[in-house]
Amino acid sequence: MAILSAQKMTKRFGGLVAVDELDIEIKEQSIHTIIGPNGAGKTTFFNCITGFYRPEAGGIFFNHHPLVGLSPDRIVRLGISRTYQNIRLFPNLTAMENILVGLHGHLKAGFFGIVLGLPATQQEEKEAAEEGRRLLRFVNLTGKGDLLAKNLPYGDQRRLEIGRALAARPKLLLLDEPTAGMNPRETQEMMDFIQHLRNELGITILLIEHQMRVVMGISETVTVLDYGEKIAEGTPVEIQKSPKVIEAYLGRSSQVVS
Amino acid sequence: MKQAIKIGLIGGVVEILLALIGMIEAFSQRYIIIDIISMGHTLIFLVALLMTSLSAKRTPHGNPLRAMINALTSGLIIGGFLAVLVVMGSLVNLRKVFINASPLLYQWLTFNQGIKAGIPLLLTGGALCGFLAGLLFLSSKLFRRVLIISLGSVVGAGVLQDLLRPTFALWGPLSVMNEWLFSANGLTLYGAIGLFVLIAALSYVWAKKGNVIRANLNGLSPSNQRVLRITTFLTLIMILLVLPQILGLFLSEVLTIVGLYVLLGLGLNIVVGFAGLLDLGYVAFFAIGAYSIAVLTSPELGFFNLSFWGALPFAIFIGVLSGFLLGIPVLKMRGDYLAIATLGFGEIIRILVLSDVLRPWLGGAQGIGKIPKAHIAGIEMATPQQIYYLILAGCLLVGFISWRLRDSRLGRAWMAVREDEDVAQAMGINLISTKLLAFATGAAFSALSGAIFASKLGSVYPHSFNVMISINIICLVIVGGMGSIPGVLVGAFALVGLPELLREFAEYRLLVYGAALVAMMLLRPEGLWPEPLQRRELHEGESSDAKPNH
Numbered sequence: 120m121a122i123l124s125a126q127k128m129t130k131r132f133g134g135l136v137a138v139d140e141l142d143i144e145i146k147e148q149s150i151h152t153i154i155g156p157n158g159a160g161k162t163t164f165f166n167c168i169t170g171f172y173r174p175e176a177g178g179i180f181f182n183h184h185p186l187v188g189l190s191p192d193r194i195v196r197l198g199i200s201r202t203y204q205n206i207r208l209f210p211n212l213t214a215m216e217n218i219l220v221g222l223h224g225h226l227k228a229g230f231f232g233i234v235l236g237l238p239a240t241q242q243e244e245k246e247a248a249e250e251g252r253r254l255l256r257f258v259n260l261t262g263k264g265d266l267l268a269k270n271l272p273y274g275d276q277r278r279l280e281i282g283r284a285l286a287a288r289p290k291l292l293l294l295d296e297p298t299a300g301m302n303p304r305e306t307q308e309m310m311d312f313i314q315h316l317r318n319e320l321g322i323t324i325l326l327i328e329h330q331m332r333v334v335m336g337i338s339e340t341v342t343v344l345d346y347g348e349k350i351a352e353g354t355p356v357e358i359q360k361s362p363k364v365i366e367a368y369l370g371r372s373s374q375v376v377s
Numbered sequence: 378m379k380q381a382i383k384i385g386l387i388g389g390v391v392e393i394l395l396a397l398i399g400m401i402e403a404f405s406q407r408y409i410i411i412d413i414i415s416m417g418h419t420l421i422f423l424v425a426l427l428m429t430s431l432s433a434k435r436t437p438h439g440n441p442l443r444a445m446i447n448a449l450t451s452g453l454i455i456g457g458f459l460a461v462l463v464v465m466g467s468l469v470n471l472r473k474v475f476i477n478a479s480p481l482l483y484q485w486l487t488f489n490q491g492i493k494a495g496i497p498l499l500l501t502g503g504a505l506c507g508f509l510a511g512l513l514f515l516s517s518k519l520f521r522r523v524l525i526i527s528l529g530s531v532v533g534a535g536v537l538q539d540l541l542r543p544t545f546a547l548w549g550p551l552s553v554m555n556e557w558l559f560s561a562n563g564l565t566l567y568g569a570i571g572l573f574v575l576i577a578a579l580s581y582v583w584a585k586k587g588n589v590i591r592a593n594l595n596g597l598s599p600s601n602q603r604v605l606r607i608t609t610f611l612t613l614i615m616i617l618l619v620l621p622q623i624l625g626l627f628l629s630e631v632l633t634i635v636g637l638y639v640l641l642g643l644g645l646n647i648v649v650g651f652a653g654l655l656d657l658g659y660v661a662f663f664a665i666g667a668y669s670i671a672v673l674t675s676p677e678l679g680f681f682n683l684s685f686w687g688a689l690p691f692a693i694f695i696g697v698l699s700g701f702l703l704g705i706p707v708l709k710m711r712g713d714y715l716a717i718a719t720l721g722f723g724e725i726i727r728i729l730v731l732s733d734v735l736r737p738w739l740g741g742a743q744g745i746g747k748i749p750k751a752h753i754a755g756i757e758m759a760t761p762q763q764i765y766y767l768i769l770a771g772c773l774l775v776g777f778i779s780w781r782l783r784d785s786r787l788g789r790a791w792m793a794v795r796e797d798e799d800v801a802q803a804m805g806i807n808l809i810s811t812k813l814l815a816f817a818t819g820a821a822f823s824a825l826s827g828a829i830f831a832s833k834l835g836s837v838y839p840h841s842f843n844v845m846i847s848i849n850i851i852c853l854v855i856v857g858g859m860g861s862i863p864g865v866l867v868g869a870f871a872l873v874g875l876p877e878l879l880r881e882f883a884e885y886r887l888l889v890y891g892a893a894l895v896a897m898m899l900l901r902p903e904g905l906w907p908e909p910l911q912r913r914e915l916h917e918g919e920s921s922d923a924k925p926n927h
Contacts, residue, residue, distance in 0.1 A: 169803055191802040191803045192805050192808070195804060203800070212789070212793070212796060220790070220792075220793045223790055224805030226786045228785060228787070230814065233782060233786070234782065240785075244784075244786075
């Protein structure tokens with residue numbers, strides 16, 4: 120069954136239609152990829168799901184729960200977390216603190232509990248640190264937890280961002296170009312890692328990706344956007360053969376040539 | 378070489394500036410070492426030394442010969458600039474434009490030797506500075522450190538003589554040192570040499586043995602370390618408790634002012650340092666705290682006539698409430714927009730208490746007087762030495778709260794908002810409650826400070842709450858280190874305590890502030906005492922389970 124669905128969702132910026140009546144269904148525990156040329160509306164769609172943009176028309180439903188109109192912090196508490204195309208960690212916090220911020224929604228300590236150092240608060244903080252260490256290990260950053268996020272190498276930052284998103288204990292994880300700027304070996308590791316996330320933790324994964332090797336290698340379903348419209352959807356093999364996709368990516372003339 | 382000339386030129390311009398705005402002449406009234414080195418000469422010398430060491434340090438590849446030549450060049454240029462100033466002063470009457478270019482200034486600059494002898498003297502002096510800086514640069518790190526620390530102590534003792542002398546005088550055995558160390562104006566020559574040697578020896582021993590001692594301390598068993606920590610803590614508390622008795626009236630007064638600013642700084646540190654919300658109207662909450670106490674307690678108005686302790690909870694509550702009220706309209710604002718809006722809020726409060734319409738309730742321009750003092754166990758907190766304890770208690774409480782909050786879920790939420798508001802929200806942080814809590818906490822601390830301030834002075838006037846207070850607090854938070862709790866303490870002592878001690882140079886206070894801020898931003902943007910990194914990962918044993926909870 121679908122964990123996330125959008126129905127006739129439209130987002131406009133002034134006169135520009137960024138996403139046009141998009142219908143999409145993400146199956147639970149699948150790896151679903153959205154591709155499309157630059158400016159096709161992929162990241163805009165992500166921002167609509169996570170509550171940063173409010174679509175002008177249509178609806179988005181997460182387990183039949185309407186998302187449109189909810190603030191981003193409410194949506195992440197429902198179980199959707201994300202990473203960003205250009206990494207957006209908290210640069211002056213340590214890796215560990217970044218992950219602990221991700222846990223924020225699952226901690227309950229209030230002002231007076233913290234100031235008075237109530238046993239429940241201390242216990243919660245201890246468990247949070249424990250889980251933070253576990254997550255660091257899970258994203259292969261053990262021993263780097265006390266470094267400032269901005270001082271980590273690029274690949275570590277990408278993984279830390281995923282670790283932070285996982286700290287929110289999502290059911291659906293949105294990854295915006297997770298392999299951007301990676302060499303082939305790092306890309307392969309990231310692909311394995313994404314499959315691992317789905318297989319081991321049962322998290323549904325929706326990703327935006329440009330590298331065809333990744334798209335074809337790990338996705339079960341691929342949706343192609345062009346100028347905000349869905350032009351094709353299907354398995355990687357089906358997509359590769361679709362004439363509309365070839366047209367969108369290579370331009371009309373290429374069809375004439377081929 | 379180009380670099381050296383550039384640094385020399387900058388140094389020369391700085392020296393001329395210092396001379397023409399009258400700083401050197403003003404400082405020359407005071408001696409570091411009596412009749413030998415005045416504070417003015419020290420200032421010239423320090424600037425020259427600083428610039429020439431910079432020149433030596435910037436030498437490419439750290440070539441020793443080149444470094445020495447560079448430092449000498451910069452030093453000569455600096456000396457040359459001062460020489461040109463003296464020559465110009467003797468040819469043209471600079472005083473028409475620069476009122477501080479008095480004959481006395483030239484006398485100081487030429488060491489009373491007249492122009493003919495003075496100019497070579499200035500050039501040699503500049504070169505000597507360069508030579509010294511070069512030597513320092515080439516000498517071993519240990520030597521450099523010892524020399525800088527001991528020279529710094531001598532200069533520090535000279536500058537703070539008015540502080541040290543009465544302090545020593547209060548202590549029987551130490552008062553002997555006064556005779557030996559200090560004259561009527563500045564250190565005695567023997568005192569200065571003695572102090573220099575003593576500090577040099579101490580810092581040498583510490584540099585040699587310090588690591589061993591530290592290693593020994595770290596090698597202690599956890600239980601022993603705990604005992605050590607507790608003893609240190611208790612000693613510190615003891616010192617804080619007897620401090621006003623040691624320091625006497627004047628210094629206790631200075632301490633109370635510093636303490637009030639520490640309270641304010643800790644509050645603003647939460648708003649600006651933790652949550653990154655640039656609040657330029659922070660003085661408003663200080664005013665609200667002070668006026669709340671005044672209205673609730675003063676018999677002059679006669680509305681409530683509460684005691685200080687009866688009114689304090691209300692004052693803090695009103696502070697928190699106004700923190701919320703300010704927070705709500707500015708929730709959506711960021712950065713400079715927020716700064717302008719809060720600046721307006723600060724002014725609104727000041728103008729409200731000044732207004733004639735509200736005079737029956739808030740006293741207008743005449744303010745409110747006869748505010749009763751606080752009582753603790755039947756003792757009236759009237760003198761600075763008594764109020765000190767009230768402020769100390771406030772600082773400890775507020776410091777403790779800040780410290781607890783920093784390492785908590787809320788502190789992390791604030792810092793996440795500071796770093797990236799959108800991502801913080803996408804991580805499940807409710808921006809509205811998080812920001813409002815920051816404003817309210819900051820306002821509560823500030824209102825507490827205002828309440829104590831009102832009871833200390835016994836009266837409140839609108840003009841005590843002008844925008845300069847806000848600026849001062851921001852400055853001390855920045856200079857100390859944004860988001861750093863000990864930084865607030867250091868910042869308050871540096872920017873509030875020191876100027877109080879050097880009252881006679883008050884007219885240069887803002888100039889030095891400005892220069893200090895620019896220098897901080899360029900050379901040490903993280904502040905004098907930046908927040909240490911929180912070591913959380915390696916705090917306890919590693920867990921073996923590598924899978925997150927789901």
